[in-house]
Amino acid sequence: MHIGKYSFEDFCEAVQRFHGSPAPGVLIGGYMVELARHSLPEGVLFEALCETRVCLPDAVQLLTPCTYGNGRVRVIHVGRFALTLYDKTTGEGARAFVDAGKLSAWPQIRAWFMMEKPKSEQDGKQLLAEICDAGRSILGVVPVMIELDRLGLKKIGPVMRCQVCGETYPASDGEVCGGCIGKLPYVKEVWAGTVG
């Protein structure tokens, strides 16, 4: 079964190139992206919400115009293997998920999805073959409505230079930037710029 413009084999190669390996989560994610996209009206300008940081953001980035850095992929990690594509102006969307109740015919996918075996004991080749054969049949999709103002993607707004580190940051964050109040995992904060 095709995934967007790709055959399954071609998509495996594209995933290998971008993600570093033909990860089961990105491959199944490819079918999820396609299912959600086909559940939206044609031509809708959509964005994406991933419910896990693992794998799914890469499926979205490979198959849609949404990337993390262009602000059209939002990740709120609750660890559910699900994604929603939604109309960015109305919030109306389609949520695709792996339906654990449909996995009984696919022992390798089930073992991978339910983490029944450590990775070293999984049969990777057989798992990919099952993913290819199963296609969308293991997925579900439901209509959803996103509260856009809960996505937390406020505009950056005016910027200013931090009194402590000298770097530019959003003025709405207050007198000192987030880096200088310990929000970043550096052992020691650095003073960064030349005066100018």
Place this chain on the structure above:
Amino acid sequence: MHIGKYSFEDFCEAVQRFHGSPAPGVLIGGYMVELARHSLPEGVLFEALCETRVCLPDAVQLLTPCTYGNGRVRVIHVGRFALTLYDKTTGEGARAFVDAGKLSAWPQIRAWFMMEKPKSEQDGKQLLAEICDAGRSILGVVPVMIELDRLGLKKIGPVMRCQVCGETYPASDGEVCGGCIGKLPYVKEVWAGTVG
């Protein structure tokens, strides 16, 4: 000046294809990635920390093996235009940033970086030409040390099915998944699966 394997023009095209436009932030980000990478010892297995969610994650994803979905790009958004590449085993890294004190010779870059003008009043063509000419000269780089256990990328661990929605989630999150306790911006949570 080249950006990885790309000429500046080719990188503009690659950014257009992936990000949707030849955004100044991704182009400058390309020089930042290269600067940080060349400040690390050859052959180090590195990961990336972006201090803003805007543009920089896409520069990293285009130029390195790190992607958001493979867990090698971490974004902690404090709105500073800086990124660090670091040795994933030791945390030793190099932090690249735009040095606001070096922008006086580059009026278009300065206006863009300091948000002195609305986007509609910026001269996009001239801005790209300045970015190409300025290359790394507007950047700074400093050695840093990352506290790896503050990156918050704990393993997913064993999974279980949520008592409320029926979906699979990390057992370490407790009795009910994050979606069902309101962490996601859906108007109404959905019950998702078939019983099985």
